Amino acid sequence: TTTVTGPQEQEKGEQPETGGCTHAMEEMGVLCPNGCELKTMIQKQEKNVKTSIGELRPQVNELARESNNIFNY
Amino acid sequence: TTTVTGPQEQEKGEQPETGGCTHAMEEMGVLCPNGCELKTMIQKQEKNVKTSIGELRPQVNELARESNNIFNY
Amino acid sequence: TRSEKCATEKEWPFCTDDEWGPKCPSGCRIQGLMEKYDHDLLKKVEKIRSLLDQNRAKHRSAQ
Amino acid sequence: TRSEKCATEKEWPFCTDDEWGPKCPSGCRIQGLMEKYDHDLLKKVEKIRSLLDQNRAKHRSAQ
């Protein structure tokens, strides 16, 4: 098996879980991403989304201005 | 239900798990002790065991000396 | 109970409010939620991009 | 596989050696192991205490 990269299909009512692996020592069970890993991930996601918003907002505002001109015209 | 304090009976091949609770937000699933909590616990356990060893060792050595005396006598 | 359906799962008591902090969710669960929410946000971003394109096309035809 | 026995459990790939650290065990599992090992150590301590008592009793009768 290869490591799951995206959220997997979940049964109804099930919550998504990703990033786990089974440790060879049965004692340890399933290992999951630690807080440092999760912090890095969410900061990257936040940066990407905010960058997209920063790109889109002026375009939306520009279009809004143009539309007002047409509407008022 | 009350929180489990000792390790529970496990099925054969099952590993012990303690200290969990189910979060009201189904999204969050089971919560387990964080690293700070676990650190405090293991330091307490280590201190207790090492204190016991520190008490027992001189008693064992004392008895060993006495036994040697009897044996040599 | 869930334990009847699934012997390998364990039943835990409900968390009290003050347990959030000392006890925390699984890292796999949090990564799963992070990916789900991020996926939802990226879908919204894509929708806005396509709405922008549609509106621009309309404008060109309207002018 | 376990997933056939239990639909609520999930199958994960095996961890590679370099995943220990970035990925870590459940806090419930670690607390469970800590309590198990501590219980084992305390049993050894109790055994030593009782051996000490037995030996002291023998000594008194032997002297």
Add this chain to the structure above:
Amino acid sequence: FLLASVQAQIRGDNLASCSQNDGFGKYCPTTCGVADYMFRYLPGVTTDLMDMERSLEIIANMTTDTE
């Protein structure tokens, strides 16, 4: 400069983790901390995106009206 560097170390600037050299390895946020961060960050960006979408839909309707 030295004091600034010392202060930076105390604040733990630009570190993914901090360590206390106490035998427990590197320190990380808890998953509670990450979840709290996520639920603080999501509402703002979600609102921003929904506002933009609504604006674009209003614009689309205006354009349709003027056709």
Add this chain to the structure above:
Amino acid sequence: FLLASVQAQIRGDNLASCSQNDGFGKYCPTTCGVADYMFRYLPGVTTDLMDMERSLEIIANMTTDTE
């Protein structure tokens, strides 16, 4: 005194956690770090206890022999 206190803060002495004020709350060891600590601490105390037990069993045998 101030420098000593600053150094103590850098080392994170006597703290159960360190915080970076980065919005992720308090920092803790990972469960990997706690497990590693546990497996470093257990062998020593286990050996100590088993050695004492063995000593006491030898003593018990000696005492039996001399009876």
